[in-house]
Amino acid sequence: MITLLDTGPLVALLDVSDQHHHWATTELARLPGPFLTCEAVVAEASHLLISHSAAFWRVLAMMRDGSLEIARHLPEESLALEDLLRRYAPRMDFADACLVRLSELHPRARIATVDSDFTFYRRRGRSPIPLLSPFAS
Numbered sequence: 001m002i003t004l005l006d007t008g009p010l011v012a013l014l015d016v017s018d019q020h021h022h023w024a025t026t027e028l029a030r031l032p033g034p035f036l037t038c039e040a041v042v043a044e045a046s047h048l049l050i051s052h053s054a055a056f057w058r059v060l061a062m063m064r065d066g067s068l069e070i071a072r073h074l075p076e077e078s079l080a081l082e083d084l085l086r087r088y089a090p091r092m093d094f095a096d097a098c099l100v101r102l103s104e105l106h107p108r109a110r111i112a113t114v115d116s117d118f119t120f121y122r123r124r125g126r127s128p129i130p131l132l133s134p135f136a137s
Contacts, residue, residue, distance in 0.1 A: 002106050003028075003132065004099050005035040005068065007044040008114030014045075014055035020114045023134045028112065031132075033067045036102065036109070040095035042070065077101050087125065091117060103129050 012024035028035075042059060049056040062068035084097040092100075096117060103109050104123050110130035111118055118131055 002109035003031050003035050004102050004106070004109050004111045005037040005041065006099055006111055006113035006115060006118075007041045007048070007095060009112045010037070010041065010045045010059070010068075011048050011055075012114065014049060014058050015052050017052075020134060023114075024112075027132060031112075034069045035067065035112070036069050036071055036106070038071050038095065038098035038102065040093075040098050042068075044095055071098070071102055073105070077105075080104070084121075088121060092121070096121065100129065 008020060009024045009028060012018040012020035013028055015021060018024070042063070045059055046056060049059065059068070063070065080101050081094070081097045084100055085092055085094070088097075096115070099111050099113075099118075100121050100123070103111055107123075110132050112132040114133060114135075116133075116135055118129055118133070119135070121129060123129055
């Protein structure tokens with residue numbers, strides 16, 4: 001099963017002071033890699049980790065060692081992303097839209113997140129998205 005990685009778990013995995021650090025390290029360690037994400041998630045995580053130098057550089061190391069893969073087909077999905085952003089405005093940001101779209105393109109995937117908005121979003125407007133999160137049942 002593919003795990004799509006949202007910003008929150010990525011930051012929590014790398015920042016020991018994050019409130020979800022224990023959850024992220026425990027849960028993500030159980031999963032086979034690599035994790036799949038989008039550039040928007042990497043940009044958000046890098047911004048949030050900039051004051052935590054070692055954690056900030058680890059994001060790049062994860063991409064280099066292959067444990068974090070960046071989806072390359074999202075530019076062709078601009079209309080689908082626009083549709084998601086319009087449907088869920090103003091709640092959804094670009095990174096969330098990218099992950100929801102990736103979950104549609106990879107129907108067996110689940111999203112690792114600490115963002116409760118993903119319980120509201122739907123694949124293709126109808127189907128709940130499988131989640132790995134501290135609040136998912």
